[in-house]
Amino acid sequence: MKLFKSLAVLAGCASAAAYEKCITCEYVGVADDETNAIADLKAATCTNPASDDELEDLKYTVSGTTDADNEKYCVSIFYMFEAKDIGNKVVYGVKRYVSDSSVTLSRVDVDGYEGVKGIASSVQQKALDNDAKDADGNDAPILLTNFIERGVDGALYMGDGREDPVTSGDASTVNIQTFDSIRCLVCHDAQEFSTAPLQSSDITMPCWNPSGNVFATDDEAARDPTKYCSPENGLCMTKTWQYKTKNDANVVTSHWVAIERGCASNTEKASLGSSETDVLTPNKRAVSANMFVRMYAATNTASKAKDNAKYPDADVSTKIDHADVKDDKSAIQQGDHSTFDIRPITAQFMSSDGSGKPDVPSVAAATEELECISCSTPIGNTDSANDCVTAKTTGRVKCKTLACSAITSSYKLGEDATETYYYAKRGCAADPDDGVTDGEQENADDYVVPDGWTNIKQYNQRSTTTNGNTGRSSSISTAVVFDCYSCESSFSTTVSGANPADPIFDSVKEKDTSLCWQTFKPVADSSSSATGTSGSCTGKCYVSAYKYKESTGTSKLPATTFNWYIKRGCDTEMSVINNETPAPALYGISQTNRVCDYTNGTLCNGLVEGYDTTLEIATQSSRLLQCYDCETPAGNTDPEDPCYTVPSTTKAVECPDLSYTSCSTTETAYTLNGQSFYGIKRACHKGDHEDSTEAVAGFKNVNSETTHCTSGSCNKANGKTTDLVVAVESSPGSGTENETEESGAAVVAFSGLMAVTLALFH
Structure with a gap:
C-alpha cells in the first residue's frame, strides 16, 4: 500500500518574481493496478516536473505582490480508486491550485466524484531576496507538495485517502477505494438558429446543458451503454462544432450548433479546432468544419456524470475564444506520456449558468443546402412499382441538416399472407447524428410496423451526396404476431x-x-x-x-x-x-x-x-407493520386517557399479517353543554388507505376524522384537546317514541355510533 506526504520540492524556473511559485494543473489517468498508478503519479509532469521545459507546459501562478502578509499557499490533492467495470483498473489523479489560506494535511472529498476521497495538503510561498538562487542557479523556484511512497520520511497515510491523518505508528492495511464503475454521459444534439448564439445559455438542446430530468440516472440508465459509457482510459469527451447553410440565391437560411458527448477513445486527441489538421467531417453531414474536442475525467456515478456535463462555454473570466489562446501554454493544461494533449479532472470551460460564449469554432462560409429525393408511400401500399419504392419520383427537397435519408421495408403479415406490403420514406435526415447505420435494421421502427406485429426489418440509408438517398430493401420480412x-x-x-x-x-x-x-x-x-x-x-x-x-x-x-x-x-x-x-x-x-x-x-x-x-x-x-391498537371508552371525557394521549412507555403491536399496510386513527372530539368528549380508535388497517371524514349521527356538525399512515408505529399522535367543535344536536326524527332532547342522550348516541363507525376501519 502506498502513501502520501507533504514535501517541499524545489525545481528551477527562470523568473524575477519575489515569491516562490505555485503550479496550478490537473492530471487524471488509468493504470492496470495500484503499483502502476503510483508510478505514473510520481512520474507525471503535474506531480513531479523534472525540468524547466516541463514547467513551461504547465499553467502556473505567482503571488503578484511583495507584501509578505499576502503570501499564497500551494495546494495539492491526490487520489486513486479501483473501478470494477474496466477490469478493476485504478483511476488516479492530482489537482494543484493556489489558495489564500492553508489547507491542513487531511482527507477530503474530490470534486466531481461521489464518495471518492483524496489527500489534501499545502505549503506556503516564501518571499525571496531578489538575488535568491536555487541549487541550479535559477530564480524563483517552484514549490510543490509531492507524492511519495509509504514509509518514506515517516509518511503514514493510506493511498486511498480514507483514513484520518496520524503522526505515529504503523500504516493501516485498508484496501484501496473500490467503486462499481466509471461513467461518462452519452448524448448528441444539434439545434437550428437564425443567427449564431452569443451566449452558451442561449443554446437550449438537452445535451448542451444536461440539467433537469431529460437524462435518467437510475441503475438501469447507468447500465445502458447508449446513455452512459465506461472509458478504458478514464476520460470523457465533448465535441462541439457549428455550421450555417445557404440556398441557391446565396442567402443564409440557417445556423446550427452541434454537440456530442461520450467516452474518449484511446486514439482520440484533444483539439482546439483552429488549424488545418483540426478540420473534420463531423458525423454524417455534408460539411467540413472545425471541431473543439475537450477531455475531462470520467466520474464514478451516472448522477455525477450528468452533473459534470454542464454548458460548454468559453473561459467566463476572460471571454477569450479558445482559438485565440491555442499557442498560449499558460492556458492549456498538458499531460505527459500520453496521446492526449489535455487530461484535466474538471471539464474545461464548463459553467453552471452558461454565461460564457459558446465553446464552438468560428464559421467562415455557409454550406449549400443539400438536395435530396423526397416522397413517402401511401398507407398499406402493395405496389412494388410505386415511384417512391423505386426511387424514381421527381420529388425533391433542400435539407438544412446536410444529410439525406431513405427508409424502406417489404413484408408479409404472416406466413400464409398472399400480399406483400412495400414501405418507403425518403427525404432529409432529421438527425444525422442519431447513430443509425446504413444497411438492414433487425427491428423496424414503430412507424413502419403495423400494430400487433413484429419480426419486420427495414433498410436504412444515409447519404451526403445530392439525391443520393435511393436505397431499397432487398429482402421481404415475414411478420409474426406480437x-x-x-x-x-x-x-x-x-x-x-x-x-x-x-x-x-x-x-x-x-x-x-x-x-x-x-x-x-x-x-x-x-x-x-x-x-x-x-x-x-x-x-x-x-x-x-x-x-x-x-x-x-x-x-x-x-x-x-x-x-x-x-x-x-x-x-x-x-x-x-x-x-x-x-x-x-x-x-x-x-x-x-x-x-x-x-x-x-x-x-x-x-x-x-x-x-x-x-x-x-x-x-x-418480510416484517409485519406495527401500529398502536386501542380505543377510548364510550363517552370518554378524559383527555389523558392512555389511548387518546399515548404515554411514551406504550408500545405498538404487530399487525395480524402482511395485508395490513397502514395504521389508522379515527378521532371524534367535541364539546356539548360545556363538557368535552374525547373519542379515538387506533388500529391496523388493510385495503385502501385514503383519509376520510364521516358525519356522526345525532349531531349537525360533529364529524369523525380517519387518517392513515404507512410507517411503523406512526399512529401515535395525541388527540386534539383545543379548538373543539361545539356540538349542535340534530332534531329528533318524526314518529320515534321516547326520544329526548336532553344533552345526555347525545352522549349515549355518540358512544354507540362511535363503536359502529370505528368498527368500519378495523
Whole structure:
C-alpha cells in the first residue's frame, strides 16, 4: 500500500518574481493496478516536473505582490480508486491550485466524484531576496507538495485517502477505494438558429446543458451503454462544432450548433479546432468544419456524470475564444506520456449558468443546402412499382441538416399472407447524428410496423451526396404476431429449521400450476402443456414479480415460509415501466416490473432481464407493520386517557399479517353543554388507505376524522384537546317514541355510533 506526504520540492524556473511559485494543473489517468498508478503519479509532469521545459507546459501562478502578509499557499490533492467495470483498473489523479489560506494535511472529498476521497495538503510561498538562487542557479523556484511512497520520511497515510491523518505508528492495511464503475454521459444534439448564439445559455438542446430530468440516472440508465459509457482510459469527451447553410440565391437560411458527448477513445486527441489538421467531417453531414474536442475525467456515478456535463462555454473570466489562446501554454493544461494533449479532472470551460460564449469554432462560409429525393408511400401500399419504392419520383427537397435519408421495408403479415406490403420514406435526415447505420435494421421502427406485429426489418440509408438517398430493401420480412405471455402464479412453501436456505425452483415448480415462473411456448400439439398468451398485443409485454420469506414457526419449532408471485401480460395502456413498486396489499415488499416491446420479438416477456428460467430474483425478508391498537371508552371525557394521549412507555403491536399496510386513527372530539368528549380508535388497517371524514349521527356538525399512515408505529399522535367543535344536536326524527332532547342522550348516541363507525376501519 502506498502513501502520501507533504514535501517541499524545489525545481528551477527562470523568473524575477519575489515569491516562490505555485503550479496550478490537473492530471487524471488509468493504470492496470495500484503499483502502476503510483508510478505514473510520481512520474507525471503535474506531480513531479523534472525540468524547466516541463514547467513551461504547465499553467502556473505567482503571488503578484511583495507584501509578505499576502503570501499564497500551494495546494495539492491526490487520489486513486479501483473501478470494477474496466477490469478493476485504478483511476488516479492530482489537482494543484493556489489558495489564500492553508489547507491542513487531511482527507477530503474530490470534486466531481461521489464518495471518492483524496489527500489534501499545502505549503506556503516564501518571499525571496531578489538575488535568491536555487541549487541550479535559477530564480524563483517552484514549490510543490509531492507524492511519495509509504514509509518514506515517516509518511503514514493510506493511498486511498480514507483514513484520518496520524503522526505515529504503523500504516493501516485498508484496501484501496473500490467503486462499481466509471461513467461518462452519452448524448448528441444539434439545434437550428437564425443567427449564431452569443451566449452558451442561449443554446437550449438537452445535451448542451444536461440539467433537469431529460437524462435518467437510475441503475438501469447507468447500465445502458447508449446513455452512459465506461472509458478504458478514464476520460470523457465533448465535441462541439457549428455550421450555417445557404440556398441557391446565396442567402443564409440557417445556423446550427452541434454537440456530442461520450467516452474518449484511446486514439482520440484533444483539439482546439483552429488549424488545418483540426478540420473534420463531423458525423454524417455534408460539411467540413472545425471541431473543439475537450477531455475531462470520467466520474464514478451516472448522477455525477450528468452533473459534470454542464454548458460548454468559453473561459467566463476572460471571454477569450479558445482559438485565440491555442499557442498560449499558460492556458492549456498538458499531460505527459500520453496521446492526449489535455487530461484535466474538471471539464474545461464548463459553467453552471452558461454565461460564457459558446465553446464552438468560428464559421467562415455557409454550406449549400443539400438536395435530396423526397416522397413517402401511401398507407398499406402493395405496389412494388410505386415511384417512391423505386426511387424514381421527381420529388425533391433542400435539407438544412446536410444529410439525406431513405427508409424502406417489404413484408408479409404472416406466413400464409398472399400480399406483400412495400414501405418507403425518403427525404432529409432529421438527425444525422442519431447513430443509425446504413444497411438492414433487425427491428423496424414503430412507424413502419403495423400494430400487433413484429419480426419486420427495414433498410436504412444515409447519404451526403445530392439525391443520393435511393436505397431499397432487398429482402421481404415475414411478420409474426406480437404476442405476450399472459399468466399469474402465486404459491408458497414452508421449510423447517432455523435460517433455512432459499428453496431452488426445481423443488417447488410443481406448485407453479399456471406455468408462469418457467414459461413454455405454445406448440401445435394442443395436448402439450404451454403457458397462456394474450394474443396480438398493441402495447408492451410486461412481467411483475417478487419473492419474500416470513417466519411462521415457533421458537421451539422454527419454520420459514417462502412466497413466490409473478404476473405476465400485455400492457395496452403503456402504464408499466421498468421500476420497483410496492407489492399490492403487502407491507414492506417491493415488486420488480420489467417491460419489452415488439423490437424484442414475440413472447418477449418470457425472458426479461433476470426473469428467465433461473429465476434469479432476490428473496426479501418480510416484517409485519406495527401500529398502536386501542380505543377510548364510550363517552370518554378524559383527555389523558392512555389511548387518546399515548404515554411514551406504550408500545405498538404487530399487525395480524402482511395485508395490513397502514395504521389508522379515527378521532371524534367535541364539546356539548360545556363538557368535552374525547373519542379515538387506533388500529391496523388493510385495503385502501385514503383519509376520510364521516358525519356522526345525532349531531349537525360533529364529524369523525380517519387518517392513515404507512410507517411503523406512526399512529401515535395525541388527540386534539383545543379548538373543539361545539356540538349542535340534530332534531329528533318524526314518529320515534321516547326520544329526548336532553344533552345526555347525545352522549349515549355518540358512544354507540362511535363503536359502529370505528368498527368500519378495523
